[in-house]
Structures are given as structure tokens and as C-alpha cells.
Amino acid sequence: MAPAAAKDDVQSIHMSQEERQRGQYSPETLAKVLGAMHQDGLVVLKDVVPLDIINKVNTKMCDDTERLISDPAQKYNHGIRSNLLQRPPTTDAEYLHKDIYFNKFVLQLANAWVAVPYLCREDA
Amino acid sequence: MRASRYLGPRPVWNWLTANTAVANTGARQPTHKDNSFDHPMYPYYFIANIPLCDFSAANGSTEFWLGSHAHTSWLDQKQALTEDDVEPYRSSMAGTEHFRSAEVGERIPPVREDVVAERLKIRPPIQPSCSRGDVMIRDLRLWHAGMPNSSDEHRIMLGLGYQVS
Numbered sequence: 001m002a003p004a005a006a007k008d009d010v011q012s013i014h015m016s017q018e019e020r021q022r023g024q025y026s027p028e029t030l031a032k033v034l035g036a037m038h039q040d041g042l043v044v045l046k047d048v049v050p051l052d053i054i055n056k057v058n059t060k061m062c063d064d065t066e067r068l069i070s071d072p073a074q075k076y077n078h079g080i081r082s083n084l085l086q087r088p089p090t091t092d093a094e095y096l097h098k099d100i101y102f103n104k105f106v107l108q109l110a111n112a113w114v115a116v117p118y119l120c121r122e123d124a
Numbered sequence: 125m126r127a128s129r130y131l132g133p134r135p136v137w138n139w140l141t142a143n144t145a146v147a148n149t150g151a152r153q154p155t156h157k158d159n160s161f162d163h164p165m166y167p168y169y170f171i172a173n174i175p176l177c178d179f180s181a182a183n184g185s186t187e188f189w190l191g192s193h194a195h196t197s198w199l200d201q202k203q204a205l206t207e208d209d210v211e212p213y214r215s216s217m218a219g220t221e222h223f224r225s226a227e228v229g230e231r232i233p234p235v236r237e238d239v240v241a242e243r244l245k246i247r248p249p250i251q252p253s254c255s256r257g258d259v260m261i262r263d264l265r266l267w268h269a270g271m272p273n274s275s276d277e278h279r280i281m282l283g284l285g286y287q288v289s
Contacts (some may be wrong), residue, residue, distance in 0.1 A: 008248070010252040035237045038167070038205075041192065041263035042188050043261050044258050044259070044261075045258060046255075046257075047255075048258065048259050049256075049259060051257050054174075054175075055176075058176035061142065077143065077270060078213075080152070081151065082146050082150065082270070082272055083145055083146065083270040084144050084146065085141050085143060086141065086143075086280070088142045090142070090149070091239055095172075098156065100174060100282065105259070106261070108257055109170075109261060110170070111135060113167060
């Protein structure tokens, strides 16, 4: 019997303890991240944001959602009344955290994602 | 020849939003791309989606069409034929005028149904699972669709957009 085809899925990238302590993926791990982005257009970076701030922001924003959907004038994303955009997420400084808005691993990907244009210049 | 000058990309974080799949709802979005313009055919923008809870198909994890980013062009998207076609894509903020993201005759975010049908034969979409604490990164060109959240809890993710300059 032929083996069952593997189920298609997004690639999830785990980090080592050393990478977590350094705040940076190794070149080998970064290559996996970039490969997934270029092949699939999607990648999951596992465990890169501390849970305490995520849980705190979630509680606040779920409360905000209840208030928003109680307003009959609320606009919905693509006009479908099951999805809405909360912009901005919050302006309360208590919920602004560098691991969300300046995440080291996300920024490492941002800086590596596009091949760098290389300029050769002959100086006078 | 002297040493070369190295011009690195200077990514710019220039978009901030959050996307909520409301609890106990049953509708899905059309398969779409997050633009309505003639976009580059190379990596130029990505979104970092930060889930605030665990995501799965049960609570409306976004549907993604893996690989769809690589060969898709503006021409894959529907043309708005009426005012009703463009109305859902006007964004509004309280106290300000509406901003139209497309005019009648121009392309709108949804991907054409015939194009979707062809892609379905090649690589059907998935709804990935991920956990709070993860970050999901996607190429802005990737086809996707918001999905119904049949759970009792709102499913929220932050969205940060990074542009290569």
C-alpha cells in the first residue's frame, strides 16, 4: 500500500535555548525561516512572545470587542459581520510591550527577508 | 576599485491593526489579497500576526493558500463593477470622511473565482494551528480568508506590517 500523502501545513520554526538567550536565530534557523517564507509565503515563529503580556492584552481587547460589537454602526472587515478590525489595538501604554512591537526575531527576519542590493562604486 | 558600498534594506514598520474573529459567528470572507493595486511581483511587504489565544479551525484560524504569493498578480483580482462592489473596502474612522480603497472599474481585494478554482487543483488552502506566544509571518501577496469562529471566545490577533524600502 502506498504511504499516505503528508498533510500540507505551515512550517513552524522552533528556537534553541541558546538562540533564545542570544535573542537571535542562528544562520541555519534563519535559513529555515526564509525558506518557508519564499516557498510558502507563510511561517510560524514558535514561542517568541512571553505569555504574560499576550494574556494581558487579550483580556483587554476581548473587553474592547464586546463594546465594539454592541454598536450597530460598527463596520466589519470585507462587510462580513463576523470579523472586525480593531485599529489601533490599544493606545494604553500599559499594554505596549517591546516583545510585541519590537520583537527581536521578527525584526531579524525583516532585515534578512529581501536580498540586499549590492552597489559597486569606483571612488575617484 | 575601492571597497563596495553595501546598501542594506531598511524595513519600515508602517501598519498596525488587529483582526478579530467574533465568537459564535458563522460566515467566512471571500478569498482575497490585502491590496487593490498593481503590486510588485517580488517580496516587498510582510505582516506579523500575533495571536492572543491559541488558534485552530475551531475558532476561526485564517485560511491560507500556501504558495499563492509566488506567481500572483493584480490581474488575479476581481474588478469592481458597481458601487456595492467597492463599499466593503472603504475604511472608516469615527469623525472622518470615508477613504475609498478602490473605484468602480478597478481591482478589489477578492481573487477571481476562476483563478481560485485553478489554484485549488494545485494546492488547496489550509487553516494552520498556532499558539499564543507564536508569531505568524505572511507575505502580503498571499491569498487568505477570514473564517468563522464557532467557539465561545473572541479570536484576536495583532497585525504589524513591515515594508522593505
